[in-house]
Amino acid sequence: MKKRILLKRPGVLVCAVMLLTLISTPVLAQEYTAKDLNEQLVMGTLWYQRSAEMRALSYQAFNMARLVFDLDLQKGPSSKTRAVAVDIDETVLDNSPYEAGLVGMDYGYPKGWDQWIYAARAEALPGAVEFLRYVREKGGDVYYISNRKDKFHDATVRNLKKLGFPQVDEDHLLLRTSTSDKAPRRNRVTSNHNIIILMGDNLNDFDNIFRGKAMNVRMAAVELMKEHFGSKFIVLPNPMYGDWEGAAYSYNWGLNDKEKSDTRKKALITWNLP
Ligand SMILES: [Mg+2]
Secondary structure (H helix, E strand, C coil), X not given: CHHHHHHHCHXXXXXXXXXXXXXXXXXXXXXXXXXXXXXCHHHHHHHHHXXXXXXXXHHHHHHXXXXXXXXXXXXXXXXXXXXXXXXXXXXXXXCHHHHHHHCCCCCCCCCCHHHHHHHCCCEECCCHHHHHHHHHHCCCEEEEEEEEEHHHHHHHHHHHHHCCCCCCCCCCEEEECCCCCCHHHHHHHHCCEEEEEEEECCHHHCXXXXXXXXXXXXXXXXXXXXXXXXXXXXXXXXXXXXXXXXXXXXXXCCCCHHHHHHHHHHHCCCCCCC
């Protein structure tokens, strides 16, 4: 019955074919959005949360820090009180659940970051609490130099205290106030302390030589300071975000999601199959 109708009226047949084609053809110019870009967080975040290698590296960092601290103790009394300065995020606290929460969502940082901090649910990086408590036992002071905003002060105190971190108080928690530059805060500590070790996941946590610099300049600066890594500077891994990413964009954080993806891919060092 239907066949007869279609044959009798070829216009109906053409319309049916056109409709079918429209339904089966994907929309070509799909916009690339934050949701697409967030897919790129999967590997780094999976590694950070689930690889035993990450856990081992965290212990390696804090074990190394203890060795360095012990070596300094063997020198005898220090002219100024010994101190260890640590960054907070991805150095002593693990915010990877926030990053994981972006996967599948059509928005990026900073949406949801405030709520995550206020929830004070970050876990400690393996080995962090033990090492910093050890520093206190040995008479050293612990300073937390973080670019968390001042409005997060109470939540940060709550989170750190809950996990058993030492010296979580006004004098030792140095959050961002006017500038993200950590040098003035480091200088405040060195005015009456010998900083034996700095720990961080971002090279800006160690020295201003890296701040706002291009990728190749950051690499060259690491070469210049290579003696410090493992002796005074101890780096924690962070494949999820950081100034290494900003450097890839020439710090143009205003790029749209597609531009960010393209810029990342363009920065890869690759080869072509012969
Ligand atoms: Mg950090």
